[in-house]
Amino acid sequence: MSDHTQAFIQHLQDLQQHNRGAMAILRRSAGFAPGAYPPAFPYVERFVPVDSHAQDSARLALYVTAALYARHPQHGPAQSLAAALGKLMQERQSGSIEQRFVALLAADPEDLPHYLRQIITLVAADGHAINYEALLEDLFRYLHPYQFEARDRIRQRWARDFYRQPSLQEH
């Protein structure tokens, strides 16, 4: 993880402990396109790289992550979002979770925040901690409009994380 990523997640964790109003604003920002809700600017914009434009993937990724974190503020380095969701599917024996995940994998970058928000709600309900640093780094590349190969690699990794638990049990 880069220092920048760690610093941002640390910043979100600080906000969660000391600034409940900020968390409410970030939660609310999820209802808008990433980076389009002005009240959230004070908490995120200072981490946006200076040379990035409004629709830069680096900027969007920060806003998306902040909104997700605000919804489910439990950071833990042990488990990625996809792995947490895989575990959830196993615990609940629910086919719909897999369908949601498959929809997530098939999502275009612009639709991704929408699917992520739904999924984070599911994970939050069962209280699994998520590695937000890894998620943020993945989003930097996933939301980039032209990095197709990097996007594929991320999707493959997510798929592996998601299915690893069930498939290990099957064999």
Add this chain to the structure above:
Amino acid sequence: MKSYNLLDEPWLPVRYTDGQVREIGLLQLFADAGRIAALAETAPPNLIALYRLLLAITHRALTRQSGSWTVKEMVRYYREGLPAEAIHAYLEHWRERFYVFHPEYPFMQVALLATAEETRNKTKPWTQIALESSNGNAPVLFDHAVDTQPSSMPVSRLICQMLGFLQYTPGGLVKTLRDSDKAGALANTAAVLPLGKTLAQTLCLALHPAKADSAGDLPAWEKAQPQMPALRGEPTLAAGPNDRYTRLSRAILLLADDETGRTVSQIRFAAGLALADDEHAPDTMASYRAGSVGMVRLGFSEGRAIWRDLPSLVPDASGKHALPAAVLGYANVLLEKLGDDDPWLNVMVLGLASDQAKLLRWRVDCFELPQRLLAQPDAGELLRCYLRESEELYASLRKTASIMLAKAMPDPDHKDTRSRARTLFDNGPTAAAYFSTLERRLPELLEILATDQIEQADSYWKASRLEAAEIGWRTVCRQLGDSARALRARAQSESFYLGLIRPLRAHLASPSEETSHV
């Protein structure tokens, strides 16, 4: 009219050791055999048929000269060249029989067709006896010959094609003299021929030994012309290699276009002297491998390069897995006597594959085999074992990958989906990717086996299989695509694949052998 004598006319394409390619007659060919690198015919069936013709001539000439010969004499011929005088004397003795247009003894043809009631008024275009030409209702892609407008063909070329045709004609309908006829001696066979540095050496290596009981084994030109009862009769067993090499599996009579006898456009054609199969006396150039029911003759099949059947060419002590071509045994005997001059033997595998009467593909493949593999069954066993391992790994890979492909389709558990996925896999690029990787590494494996470094061979081949599996897996994953379903299928199947290659990886992890993996 007697014309076009094959002893003098230039018709055999050869390549001299200085690179020059020329067409020459039989007399000059044997005079120059030590300076000729190889025959330069390009169509595989014709090429092997020409070699067989030369072998029959050499065998008969040496028999005529001395009755029999020993390996020691053969070694001398190999080193010093063939006895050209003896062969010339033999050819001169039979000079009359080497005329293409001879009223009574046309070379490798049946004179009777000119007078027989069934054939005297019937002709066919020359394309009938050219395997690569379209004729009758058997069209060939890229050939636009039309039966009603036959072109004329130089005799020199047509003779090569006729010889190839006689060896490789598929069995089937003939409708003249007999309804159908047996296939030629090499039909559907990948024939094996050991190659020397010169034509003379090649002939020494591949020459079938003299046997006391081979007096009845005569080439076609030494026999009487076939008569009607023989043409209509039952198939007969080959009397020996000379008979097989020159069997008139179809009756053909070339008709010269004019008095000069340089070109042919029409021929007469009928059933020939059918060859009966004798499993106790297989063709000297055919190899056999174990099939699901008994031994299977080595041929060319689609999508399968011949090196994968390489173990069929090395001796098998148990006799269960392979029956290598006898001709490799002759070469081995000679090479052993020669000593360690050249521990490598060039082997050419060539032929034509057909399905019923439809010709499918022809191929020429060349290998360099360590002589040790031919001489020592245990080295051959090792090679057989290695190649079997790579086939098994491929079979497992195919199974895992086709399940993965099925998972990416709707209704993955249905058996039709599974079979569709297998077809998809078989038609995809994975087999080519996997086996071509191994093929590139084969020469080095042979080299390691030749020097008897068994442990090194083991680790080398494991590393090779791992590389091939990795490339194969990457290929099938690309084929799978990157849809969400595909990603899911891949994530689910990957653990199986990792299980497949785990033994190969574990082996590489040990530091002493890490260097062998590139």
